[in-house]
Amino acid sequence: MNTSSSIGTTNIIDKRLMLKIPEDIIRENILPYTYNTQQKELIMDISSYHDDYDYVESYYLFNYNDTILFFDLSMYNSFIKKTPMNRAVNNVLYDDNTNSLFLFRLLTNKERKQFINIYVRDFDWEY
Numbered sequence: 001m002n003t004s005s006s007i008g009t010t011n012i013i014d015k016r017l018m019l020k021i022p023e024d025i026i027r028e029n030i031l032p033y034t035y036n037t038q039q040k041e042l043i044m045d046i047s048s049y050h051d052d053y054d055y056v057e058s059y060y061l062f063n064y065n066d067t068i069l070f071f072d073l074s075m076y077n078s079f080i081k082k083t084p085m086n087r088a089v090n091n092v093l094y095d096d097n098t099n100s101l102f103l104f105r106l107l108t109n110k111e112r113k114q115f116i117n118i119y120v121r122d123f124d125w126e127y
Contacts, residue, residue: 045109052112053104059120066100072119073103080111 018026060069107115 041109048109048112052116053101056104056116056120057100070100070103073100073115076111076115076119077103077106080114081106 021030056069060066060072104112
């Protein structure tokens with residue numbers, strides 16, 4: 001479940017799109033937002049996201065598999081978001097790895113930490 005290839009593809013797409021946008025639009029409408037101070041919660045969320053996913057992914061790949069990770073994330077999302085599990089599962093269209101990443105992205109920073117505490121640390125009796 002390597003996310004670096006999808007991140008690299010996203011960067012290439014972003015660069016291609018930016019090249020198509022007129023310079024005055026970038027200068028007057030986009031760049032001013034890049035200099036705004038971001039909320040502390042957003043910065044924390046962004047900085048912890050990849051570490052959290054790598055931690056969960058490593059644990060599940062070593063102990064289980066992509067399908068179980070997807071099932072656990074589906075169960076957790078349906079419980080936290082109060083969405084029936086069948087709707088959460090039906091809204092995702094790809095393989096279990098992609099589905100898991102999609103469901104993980106739906107979680108807030110706090111929800112990700114809670115998922116790790118419930119599904120990873122509670123069952124990791126060796127540590």
